[in-house]
Amino acid sequence: MDHMRLEMRVSVITLAVPDVTAAVRFxxxxxxxxxxxxxxxxxxxxxxxxxxxxxxSGLARELGRELPPPGAxxxxxxxxxxQEVDAVFAQALAAGATVASPARTQEWGGYSGHIADxxxxxxxxxxxxxxPLDEEGRVRPEW
Amino acid sequence: MDHMRLEMRVSVITLAVPDVTAAVRFxxxxxxxxxxxxxxxxxxxxxxxxxxxxxxSGLARELGRELPPPGAxxxxxxxxxxQEVDAVFAQALAAGATVASPARTQEWGGYSGHIADxxxxxxxxxxxxxxPLDEEGRVRPEW
Numbered sequence: 001m002d003h004m005r006l007e008m009r010v011s012v013i014t015l016a017v018p019d020v021t022a023a024v025r026f027x028x029x030x031x032x033x034x035x036x037x038x039x040x041x042x043x044x045x046x047x048x049x050x051x052x053x054x055x056x057s058g059l060a061r062e063l064g065r066e067l068p069p070p071g072a073x074x075x076x077x078x079x080x081x082x083q084e085v086d087a088v089f090a091q092a093l094a095a096g097a098t099v100a101s102p103a104r105t106q107e108w109g110g111y112s113g114h115i116a117d118x119x120x121x122x123x124x125x126x127x128x129x130x131x132p133l134d135e136e137g138r139v140r141p142e143w
Numbered sequence: 144m145d146h147m148r149l150e151m152r153v154s155v156i157t158l159a160v161p162d163v164t165a166a167v168r169f170x171x172x173x174x175x176x177x178x179x180x181x182x183x184x185x186x187x188x189x190x191x192x193x194x195x196x197x198x199x200s201g202l203a204r205e206l207g208r209e210l211p212p213p214g215a216x217x218x219x220x221x222x223x224x225x226q227e228v229d230a231v232f233a234q235a236l237a238a239g240a241t242v243a244s245p246a247r248t249q250e251w252g253g254y255s256g257h258i259a260d261x262x263x264x265x266x267x268x269x270x271x272x273x274x275p276l277d278e279e280g281r282v283r284p285e286w
C-alpha cells in the first residue's frame with residue numbers, strides 16, 4: 001500500500017479555554033497580541049504567519065466529553081536574549097500568569113522557564129543560543 | 144510602563160510523551176514524518192519550517208509534577224481537499240490512532256474531525272475552504 005507523507009507543518013494550534021474573553025485579555029496584556037478575528041465568547045484567532053493560534057470554547061462540545069486540564073502540551077516563545085526571557089516573564093506574571101518552572105540556566109545551554117496562563121496552558125519562554133531566529137522570527141536550528 | 148509586544152509566532156510545540164520511541168514510530172506510520180533529531184528515549188525534534196515540533200519525555204521532571212492527560216490542546220493539519228482528510232484519518236487509524244471526533248461536514252463550511260495519537264494528543268484533520276494554503280502549506284486566511 002502506498003504510504004502518504006504529510007507535509008511538515010501544523011496549520012492551527014487550538015487552546016481550549018472556557019472563557020475566550022478572559023483569554024484574549026490575558027494575551028493582550030501578557031504578550032501584546034491582538035486577535036485577527038473574534039466571535040465573542042466562542043473563538044479568537046491569531047494569525048501567526050502561516051499558522052493560526054486559536055482560543056476556543058467549543059472543544060469539549062465538539063468532542064462530546066469533558067476535557068482534562070491543560071498541561072501535557074507546551075508552546076514555546078523563543079527570544080533573542082536571556083534578558084528578554086525575564087522581561088516576558090515579568091509582563092506575563094503582571095497580566096495574571098503563574099510560574100510553572102522558574103526561568104533558569106539550563107544544562108542544554110539556554111535560559112528558559114515556563115509560565116501558565118490563567119486557564120493553565122503552558123508557555124515556555126526560552127533563549128536557545130543553538131536555535132537562531134531568522135528575521136521573521138522563525139527558528140532555524142542546524143541539525 | 145512600556146508595554147512589550149511579542150512577535151506573532153510560536154517557536155516550539157512540545158507534546159509530552161512518556162514513550163518517545165513509540166511516539167516517533169506512530170508519527171512515522173501515521174503521517175510519514177521523520178524526526179530531524181532524536182535523543183533516544185528523551186526527545187525527538189521535527190523541523191516544521193520555522194517551528195519545531197518536539198516529543199519530549201522530560202516535561203513532568205522539568206515542572207516537578209505529574210502531568211494531566213492530553214486533551215486540552217489540539218493541533219490541526221489542514222488539507223487541500225475533503226478526500227485528503229479521510230485519507231489521513233485512515234492512515235493514522237491504521238498506525239494506532241483513535242477517533243476523537245469523526246470526520247464530518249461542519250456548519251462552518253469545512254470537513255474535519257479529530258484523532259488522538261496513542262498518548263492521547265489530539266490532531267484535528269481539517270479541510271477549510273475559507274483558509275487557503277499557500278505553496279509552502281501555510282494557512283492564509285483573509286480576516
